[in-house]
Amino acid sequence: MKIKKKLLLGFGLLFVVVLVFGAASVYYIEVISETSNVTLKNNYKTLTFTREMRSVLDENDLPLPSIASSAFDQALQKQENNITEPGEKTATASLRDAFILLIGPSSGLNQKQQAERNARQQLKKIEELNMHAIELKNAYTHSTVNKATLYLGAMVFITFFILFILIVNFPGVILNPLRELADGLDQVSKRNYDTRLKFNASEEFTQLAKAFNIMALNLGDQANADLTKIIAAECRIKILIEEIQNPVWGINEKQEILFINHEAKSVLNLGEKSVIGQSVLELSKNNPLLKMILEDNNAAPSLKINQDSNVIYFQQKSIEVVVPNLKTDLDNLQVAGYSAGMIHVLKKTTGKP
Template sequence: MRLKTKLSIGIGFLFTAILVSGLLGIFSINLMKKDAHLVLKDNYETLVYSNNMLQTLEQFRTDPKSIKTFEENLARQEANITEPGEGVATAAVRDLFEKLKLAPGNDSLQQRLREKIYLINTANQQAIFAKNSTAMANAKRFSNWLMIIFSLLSLVAFTLAVNFPGIISEPINALSEGIKSIVNKDYSRRIHLNQHDEFGELAQAFNTMAEKLNEYEHSNLAKIKFEKSRIDTIINQMNDGIIGIDDTRHILFANRVAEKLLGLKEIEIAGKYAPDVALQNDLMRSLLQEKSKEKELKIFADNKESYFHLDVINVDNNERVIGQVIVLRNITPFHELNEAKTNFIATISHELKTPIASIKMSAQLLADHRVGSVNKEQDELIKSITDDSDRLLKITSELLNMSQVETGHIQLKIAPVSPSIIIENATSTVSFLAQQKNIRVRVEEAATPCKMLTDPEKTAWVLTNFLTNAVKYSPEDDEIVLTTELSQNNISFTVADHGRGIDEKYLPKIFDRYFKVPGTPEKAGTGLGLSISREFIEAQGGKIWVNSKLGEGAVFGFSLPVAV
């Protein structure tokens, strides 16, 4: 039977019980009301009329109005004859009354009239007793029927009240427990309901679902374990240290390289809170610090100093971070190659400076007319040799400076220096180049007695590099503005030109090594000058920057602290 049918039967029965009880009650009340009305209408009123006639009969001699009252009650009685023999007695009362009106003082007539009235009373009193007995019998009969019907309906209703909630609640509880088991991955749970209704169908569907889930779980478990084993093997075979951390900062795993670097076994730290491990392990403490992320770390491992690059990768799921993977990439071979490259560049650059200087000096001697005259073609060749020698000398100087930067051996001679000295050295160096393009270098120097804490040679080199680039990229007959300004215990230098400018998308890379703005002529430079400038300024505790827009020129600047 369907659940809907069960509900309809239960609710229909309750409705029928209420309807039957109500109809029987109404019928019983109406019947008893009718019996009471008959007693009141047919008999009680007759008794009232008879008693009124008996009272007025005594007053015939003294009160003439009593005769009229008697006649009114007699007329009402004549209209209310309901019992057997009552009509004959009432007619006799009328006949005697008519005679008595002619002889009011006749005692014999009055006595006979009283007897007839008593007969009417007696008949009605007997009728009242009889009708009352009938009404009581009817009331008792209906009361018994009502009790029987009420008992039956109550018994059925009680049975429904006790059993019907269980028909609904027990399957729901069974389904609820089954769902909890599925949530806890107990796919062997089944629900058995001997009901051929919607709950039975739902239980069957649940069992089918649990069976499918159980099959899926067991069919994929071996595959998942195999994949996990393969991933663990791959991670352990990697040359990089890898550590997994969940969203609660507990350590999930660490491969063999990570074990060696940490000096801890995976079994010792798996499941532990990473900051707690960091309290006893310096490397773990460094890995968890924000400032260490995406930087090089020098770690003593395998009885030697090794270099590792730290990467912290967030693991996301639906835009929510559920963990992190810390990767220590072994860059020791690259670091060794880079160091060898730096040493090689430094050595070659140093060795090249002497022959290049000799070539330049020889070219200058050839250009000297005191040595001998040369024709026009020879003079152009000498000039070309001189230009190439200057360019080679600049490149070797930049390479030597870069080797100092890369090895971290920048030799600084910090001293209090006036800004005007730096400006004079730089402007005098680029004056000849500026004159060739008829470019004026306008200096707007702040009137301040303050001095800077700086290496004058390297700072002048940086400012010269800014001015040289400004001259290169400025049109002829133009002006370059060199400005100094004192603000917040720093002296800043800015060089502004009106050249073609730099596209904003290239500005973040402008100070990177070997970077050249696309479209720059091949002979414009090595791409090292601005990188070396940044290293020189930052090594002195200063800042360097650039502002530019394409077609609006460029502004290069740096600032250094004031000498206290």
């Protein structure tokens, strides 16, 4: 799977969870708010109206004065327009009948007292109905809050779980292949062309690993081809040098022997032991002839060397090897030469000049 698809899947799922979380939060807030509004609008208003009517009865003697009757009637009319609970309509109608008897001019004192007791009973019944409704709505509100807490808590856990997976996995999906790629490039820079990468995390890194492996393979093939050419050239040079009748040897810029033929080893009394890679400065410490050649260079036109009880004259020639040093400076290619060593040749002559 591509990294893009993984990111879309992970963040898409997180977006859906957050969206559901938000929608559920808004829904439950609306439910709780609506329940509270209904309770406040209906039940608490009814309790206010019954309290006002009860106050009229408590604060006035029978028969009720006209001002008290008017206040009671206004509160009763408001209650008649605010009937919401089952049984409340019947109780309110009974309250209206009791009030009619209570203010009726033809009613006697006993009837008015009985009507007052009946009115108080109906008021009590209306209050009980609304108090019970408040308790039910309060229980429903608590149930809704608990349910919302459970659901929202579960969504918070799911959101945390998804975020945890994203935090733990996604950095590794990207950083681990990059780390392996950096290690692979470091190995290639050290000419370890057998290094191979294998990524299974995503299609992008799989393609990158494929490209890296092809690059490493091509570099390895090119390095092998170049090495083969170098070895072949060295072999040809060695054969050519051995076929030369004159003493020949070469040193690099570190004053180490690169090649030397049999004639040179014989003339310089170096024996049959291989001296390739050894420092000529170290060898010259115990070899006066070699030391003289290195110090004189081309200063002396000829050398007289005793070899096998015979005096042989050689013409010395030292050639400095200068190779180009290519440097890229911004957009300009600079070509400079530097010394890569010396080639010494001793050519036999017929006698002293």
